[in-house]
Amino acid sequence: MGNLLKKEEITSLRLTSKLFKGFADYSRLFIFEVLMNGEKTVSEIVEATGISQSAISNHLKCLRECELVNDRHEGKYVYYSVSDDRVKEIIKLAKEIIKEASEERYRCIKY
Amino acid sequence: MGNLLKKEEITSLRLTSKLFKGFADYSRLFIFEVLMNGEKTVSEIVEATGISQSAISNHLKCLRECELVNDRHEGKYVYYSVSDDRVKEIIKLAKEIIKEASEERYRCIKY
DNA sequence: TTGACATATCATTATTTGTTGATATAATAA
DNA sequence: TTATTATATCAACAAATAATGATATGTCAA
Numbered sequence: 001m002g003n004l005l006k007k008e009e010i011t012s013l014r015l016t017s018k019l020f021k022g023f024a025d026y027s028r029l030f031i032f033e034v035l036m037n038g039e040k041t042v043s044e045i046v047e048a049t050g051i052s053q054s055a056i057s058n059h060l061k062c063l064r065e066c067e068l069v070n071d072r073h074e075g076k077y078v079y080y081s082v083s084d085d086r087v088k089e090i091i092k093l094a095k096e097i098i099k100e101a102s103e104e105r106y107r108c109i110k111y
Numbered sequence: 112m113g114n115l116l117k118k119e120e121i122t123s124l125r126l127t128s129k130l131f132k133g134f135a136d137y138s139r140l141f142i143f144e145v146l147m148n149g150e151k152t153v154s155e156i157v158e159a160t161g162i163s164q165s166a167i168s169n170h171l172k173c174l175r176e177c178e179l180v181n182d183r184h185e186g187k188y189v190y191y192s193v194s195d196d197r198v199k200e201i202i203k204l205a206k207e208i209i210k211e212a213s214e215e216r217y218r219c220i221k222y
Numbered sequence: 223t224t225g226a227c228a229t230a231t232c233a234t235t236a237t238t239t240g241t242t243g244a245t246a247t248a249a250t251a252a
Numbered sequence: 253t254t255a256t257t258a259t260a261t262c263a264a265c266a267a268a269t270a271a272t273g274a275t276a277t278g279t280c281a282a
Contacts, residue, residue, distance in 0.1 A: 024135035076279040187249040
């Protein structure tokens with residue numbers, strides 16, 4: 001076979017695909033959208049998105065564990081924010097591509 | 112409720128999450144890895160990745176429909192290439208983030 | 223203390239997604 | 253033509269994933 005990857009490169013690809021899964025869902029992308037202009041509490045996110053509290057909390061858990069967002073506890077509130085400017089940059093680039101694309105391009109059913 | 116989105120913004124978020132799904136899988140990311148240094152035929156991709164021909168072909172169909180890759184037919188061969196430099200940039204940024212992250216960060220089971 | 227609010231957790235269910243194996247199509251060579 | 257190589261398609265199955273509803277935990281105020 002050709003240039004099959006080394007173990008560490010396989011790991012890196014697996015982690016990178018996992019990172020992208022963070023962005024590959026409507027609800028989570030909506031969360032990022034809400035967080036783009038600064039930190040928000042969970043209830044603010046719930047209110048801004050209209051998504052259920054448990055769904056938001058489940059998503060935030062994942063995003064937090066993958067360190068795509070940071071959390072800051074203050075009294076009974078938890079403030080979430082985007083962890084890294086490169087995260088914002090990735091989303092910005094993707095939205096740029098979409099802006100130029102025709103809607104039909106994204107009919108892809110499988111995957 | 113708060114700043115719920117307009118119909119076109121919802122569409123945009125849906126398309127963007129769909130775009131990210133293109134990157135959110137080990138096999139597809141491996142395909143991009145192989146295409147990073149220029150166009151390759153399907154069989155070259157199959158050989159370089161060790162992934163089955165039908166799996167590769169299924170993935171390429173999706174990536175082509177979402178225009179993350181371009182195809183060019185030449186005789187019995189089909190050459191695929193990354194469609195846009197911003198696609199490369201997105202992957203590059205994600206890999207940078209991963210490079211700095213500890214492996215445990217990506218234990219996220221759900222999502 | 224009690225009650226109200228904010229957030230997290232978790233099992234269940236329904237849906238989505240990835241791979242496989244078989245087969246189809248298309249181009250070329252013998 | 254027939255055989256061979258390259259690629260695409262598609263149904264079926266298995267695995268992963270997202271939302272829900274119920275419940276738990278933690279903080280604060282009365």
